[in-house]
Amino acid sequence: MSSDKDIRPDEGGLVTAFGGGAQQNTPAVSAAGFTDVLNLPSGTNVYSFNKPLPSAPFKLPSLGRMYPGRNVPETIRLDSMTTRQLLILNTPALWSNDEVFPMILRECVKGLPSGFDVTELYPDDYNAILIALRMVSFGRKYEVRVKCPKITCQHEYPHTVDLEADFDVTYLDEKKKVQIPIEIKPEWLREGKRVLVRPITWKQDMEIDARDEWRKKNMDRDPTKMHESEKFFLNQRIMDELETGIVEVEGIGNNSAVVQQWLMELNANDASIIRQMMNKYKFGVKNTFAPKACPSCGEKFTTTLPISFDFFRATLPEAALE
Numbered sequence: 105m106s107s108d109k110d111i112r113p114d115e116g117g118l119v120t121a122f123g124g125g126a127q128q129n130t131p132a133v134s135a136a137g138f139t140d141v142l143n144l145p146s147g148t149n150v151y152s153f154n155k156p157l158p159s160a161p162f163k164l165p166s167l168g169r170m171y172p173g174r175n176v177p178e179t180i181r182l183d184s185m186t187t188r189q190l191l192i193l194n195t196p197a198l199w200s201n202d203e204v205f206p207m208i209l210r211e212c213v214k215g216l217p218s219g220f221d222v223t224e225l226y227p228d229d230y231n232a233i234l235i236a237l238r239m240v241s242f243g244r245k246y247e248v249r250v251k252c253p254k255i256t257c258q259h260e261y262p263h264t265v266d267l268e269a270d271f272d273v274t275y276l277d278e279k280k281k282v283q284i285p286i287e288i289k290p291e292w293l294r295e296g297k298r299v300l301v302r303p304i305t306w307k308q309d310m311e312i313d314a315r316d317e318w319r320k321k322n323m324d325r326d327p328t329k330m331h332e333s334e335k336f337f338l339n340q341r342i343m344d345e346l347e348t349g350i351v352e353v354e355g356i357g358n359n360s361a362v363v364q365q366w367l368m369e370l371n372a373n374d375a376s377i378i379r380q381m382m383n384k385y386k387f388g389v390k391n392t393f394a395p396k397a398c399p400s401c402g403e404k405f406t407t408t409l410p411i412s413f414d415f416f417r418a419t420l421p422e423a424a425l426e
């Protein structure tokens with residue numbers, strides 16, 4: 105739900121999993137590691153990579169408190185993936201993260217209330233669940249190939265990510281009073297209007313992504329040769345986010361033409377305040393890590409965790425490769 109959640113597959117290109125693929129992004133945070141998340145008796149090293157778990161409790165970063173009226177619990181249960189889910193992963197007709205991961209989560213996530221789909225989770229909860237499911241099913245070690253970002257180097261080398269050590273979960277502040285929709289008081293905006301907003305769900309985020317992709321594909325021309333209105337059209341992601349997140353303005357629903365027209369002419373200050381308020385509640389798991397320094401030039405850098413189909417793959421013990 106962060107406003108910088110704009111990392112797209114093939115952008116940056118610092119890291120590819122062996123299979124390559126899409127990346128997910130969540131705000132950079134720091135708190136307890138996943139061992140704490142799973143609330144296991146101390147001293148249990150369940151993430152030893154040759155000992156996946158059959159099932160484990162998982163505390164949602166939002167503590168379930170961000171879904172008022174939906175009865176989402178604080179702690180859900182993750183069932184380890186079976187061959188059945190591997191089959192889903194390997195069904196080419198479903199080869200899109202938007203479809204495959206929800207299918208798998210619907211089977212492996214236990215404890216969400218009936219009538220609540222995993223796609224209604226906020227991206228921060230959703231992404232944390234994906235990482236935890238990977239750990240429960242295959243252990244904490246995940247091999248990636250990293251590419252040195254130094255222009256003169258670009259060396260590619262393998263790195264093993266430790267999902268337990270490298271990715272911290274931030275929980276919603278327990279003391280924080282959660283109110284959704286989130287109210288933006290008239291005095292906070294130059295426009296002086298009362299605006300109600302909601303954080304964007306994973307499903308809405310995917311819909312915005314799809315519209316964005318469509319625009320990029322259909323507008324794949326030299327921007328210098330574009331008409332001004334076309335360039336504007338290309339950058340409508342912010343508008344999509346506002347349209348999706350705004351519940352009402354002065355009591356008028358967001359699907360009304362009045363609100364849409366209002367948004368088009370809204371001053372940048374207020375647009376920025378509204379977007380920040382949509383992301384007011386902070387929780388989630390960071391998606392960046394610092395790999396070992398480049399063996400070729402010594403460069404140190406941080407990069408993004410690739411969560412693609414290849415993310416759900418066991419890591420062979422080194423001895424198995426001898």
Ligand SMILES: [Zn+2]
Pocket residue numbers: 252253254257258259398399400401402403
């Ligand atoms: Zn290098």
